Amino acid sequence: MKITRACDYTIRALVYMAQSSMGTAFMRSDIAKACNVPDSFLGKILQSLAKSDILVSERGKKGGFRLGKEPKNICMYDVIVAVDGPLNINNCLDEQVGCCYDQSCCAHKMWKDVQADLIEKLKKYSLADISEGCQQ
Amino acid sequence: MKITRACDYTIRALVYMAQSSMGTAFMRSDIAKACNVPDSFLGKILQSLAKSDILVSERGKKGGFRLGKEPKNICMYDVIVAVDGPLNINNCLDEQVGCCYDQSCCAHKMWKDVQADLIEKLKKYSLADISEGCQQ
DNA sequence: TATAATATAATTATATTTTAATATCAATAG
DNA sequence: CTATTGATATTAAAATATAATTATATTATA
Numbered sequence: 001m002k003i004t005r006a007c008d009y010t011i012r013a014l015v016y017m018a019q020s021s022m023g024t025a026f027m028r029s030d031i032a033k034a035c036n037v038p039d040s041f042l043g044k045i046l047q048s049l050a051k052s053d054i055l056v057s058e059r060g061k062k063g064g065f066r067l068g069k070e071p072k073n074i075c076m077y078d079v080i081v082a083v084d085g086p087l088n089i090n091n092c093l094d095e096q097v098g099c100c101y102d103q104s105c106c107a108h109k110m111w112k113d114v115q116a117d118l119i120e121k122l123k124k125y126s127l128a129d130i131s132e133g134c135q136q
Numbered sequence: 137m138k139i140t141r142a143c144d145y146t147i148r149a150l151v152y153m154a155q156s157s158m159g160t161a162f163m164r165s166d167i168a169k170a171c172n173v174p175d176s177f178l179g180k181i182l183q184s185l186a187k188s189d190i191l192v193s194e195r196g197k198k199g200g201f202r203l204g205k206e207p208k209n210i211c212m213y214d215v216i217v218a219v220d221g222p223l224n225i226n227n228c229l230d231e232q233v234g235c236c237y238d239q240s241c242c243a244h245k246m247w248k249d250v251q252a253d254l255i256e257k258l259k260k261y262s263l264a265d266i267s268e269g270c271q272q
Numbered sequence: 273t274a275t276a277a278t279a280t281a282a283t284t285a286t287a288t289t290t291t292a293a294t295a296t297c298a299a300t301a302g
Numbered sequence: 303c304t305a306t307t308g309a310t311a312t313t314a315a316a317a318t319a320t321a322a323t324t325a326t327a328t329t330a331t332a
């Protein structure tokens with residue numbers, strides 16, 4: 001697992017959006033400026049979020065991004081996966097890679113257990129939780 | 137946080153050592169061969185472990201590496217930190233870096249909480265737990 | 273037709289993994 | 303006692319992989 005900077009940027013952007021009333025549309029460039037995130041990089045991030053239905057996008061004039069769900073229904077696990085891809089604390093757990101070295105599989109059960117707890121925890125945190133703990 | 141391949145190698149090596157009776161000395165090259173780990177890279181890893189008192193090293197003829205503690209007293213958290221350095225699921229938690237972006241600090245509390253759980257979990261797993269779950 | 277998202281490619285930066293060379297140390301053969 | 307041998311210790315640096323950023327062209331819509 002690696003929680004990347006993209007993920008930090010994402011949380012900034014989502015918290016920013018969550019501060020306005022549901023349905024408000026934001027332009028990428030506005031979010032980028034407000035959150036101090038590289039504009040073009042933010043583009044990628046917002047697209048990932050749109051593909052995961054965390055955001056809804058509209059093109060053209062008066063287009064932009066809106067939250068796709070209420071902040072309380074957007075969990076951190078979904079956000080992380082949308083941006084950073086499948087969460088695996090160890091390659092061993094990556095189904096596409098597989099645990100190719102027999103002996104190391106001793107640890108497989110541990111990684112699986114540890115990761116399950118982690119995911120459960122991340123599912124409990126919503127965007128609303130984070131946005132509310134933020135006074136601006 | 138990133139759990140690297142070095143960490144996988146480490147677990148292989150430690151499980152291998154834990155299969156023999158306490159006090160047995162192993163040469164780096166033997167471990168490398170038995171565990172299929174690049175010899176020189178393993179050198180680095182074993183040194184990190186020795187610095188953290190997980191292993192004891194002796195130079196010269198008849199030298200080698202021995203476990204520094206009973207497998208049941210070696211926890212996975214200590215192993216990971218010894219090899220991969222301080223565990224931080226997010227830079228935000230790295231005390232040396234600090235949480236420089238105010239707005240993103242909204243998430244700080246969450247990361248801290250999630251990480252605390254993770255560490256607690258990793259402290260509960262011992263080398264003995266892993267080695268025993270391994271039939272060879 | 274201007275505007276804003278979408279897609280993709282290219283580039284730069286950083287971190288991980290591996291290899292290699294050299295230094296240090298301890299046992300022991302002579 | 304000292305030279306040799308077999309082991310770890312230390313350091314540098316090359317190779318590879320991944321993350322972060324930038325740039326450009328495409329598509330949709332008011």
